[in-house]
Amino acid sequence: MYADLRVKPRSVDELRELLVLAKKLGYSAVAVELGGVDAGEAKKLGSEKGVRVLTRVTVKAATRREARLALDRAPRADIIALAPTGVDAARYAAVNKRVHLVRVEPGMERIVDASEARLLWEKGWGALEVSLGPALRGDWRYLAVLRRAYAFDAETVLVSDAEDAAGLWSPYHVKGLLRALRLPPSMANVWLGSAPARLLRVVLR
Numbered sequence: 001m002y003a004d005l006r007v008k009p010r011s012v013d014e015l016r017e018l019l020v021l022a023k024k025l026g027y028s029a030v031a032v033e034l035g036g037v038d039a040g041e042a043k044k045l046g047s048e049k050g051v052r053v054l055t056r057v058t059v060k061a062a063t064r065r066e067a068r069l070a071l072d073r074a075p076r077a078d079i080i081a082l083a084p085t086g087v088d089a090a091r092y093a094a095v096n097k098r099v100h101l102v103r104v105e106p107g108m109e110r111i112v113d114a115s116e117a118r119l120l121w122e123k124g125w126g127a128l129e130v131s132l133g134p135a136l137r138g139d140w141r142y143l144a145v146l147r148r149a150y151a152f153d154a155e156t157v158l159v160s161d162a163e164d165a166a167g168l169w170s171p172y173h174v175k176g177l178l179r180a181l182r183l184p185p186s187m188a189n190v191w192l193g194s195a196p197a198r199l200l201r202v203v204l205r
Contacts, residue, residue: 001028003196006159094119117154
């Protein structure tokens, strides 16, 4: 089974349609970004549709100090992601045990390197987060970051950033995308399946 650890519907109706399609595509869990749909309502809807719904929050920071402040101010959520805008914050996010995901945004591809991969491995859990959203906008330059993740054997999860059902990705389409990037299509099973599953075991224990 697969997991999409970042969707951001703006309404309950959008979330309902998203969950119905997610179930059909083989997703067993999704994480909903806080700020759109009420957390309790989202989890209840997930139970009704047979998809585990978790909450998540994403904070941004350029430095360790900014990251600490942002994490202290972040609302409670099942999953905490930090989107670094500087290398210092990226290294901090990799070792901080409050941070589950280090989000790699366009322009920050350079944080995906041997040091980041090693720090995540030494922490024992956590992963880089790469969005598939830019592919829908034709931003293939950004998606080349997946070659770096593969080369450095960095624990990585793929997310859709879907605002509605139309933004979800079929695992088969992800395999096709990876083939186009000259990466093994089988990595879709890792980046959508086993890597999120390892993270969720930590989140849900």
